[in-house]
Amino acid sequence: MISASPRVISFLPISMPAAAQEQTRQNTTTHYLRKERLEARLRELFPDVKDFKIRMQNDEYSFIAPRRVEAIELLAARVVTESDEE
Helix, strand or coil: CCCCCCCCCCCCCCCCCHHHHCCEEEECCCCCECHHHHHHHHHHHCCCCCCCCCEEECCEEEEEECCCCCHHHHHHHECCCHHHHC
């Protein structure tokens, strides 16, 4: 008589690339931003990212990026106001 042994199936988590694991949501501290300009600047910094999941909460934009983005890197996304030009 042949006895059938139970098969053990293990489900291991698929490992994600290191860059995907490091992604965290961060808030912008830069004022006078528009979503379109923020997204364009993030695309310049991270051309391989498809969606930054940008959202507005408490008058601040937040987004997800592969690394921490410094405020100085977002200055190019600022909307110039009349008071800035003086």
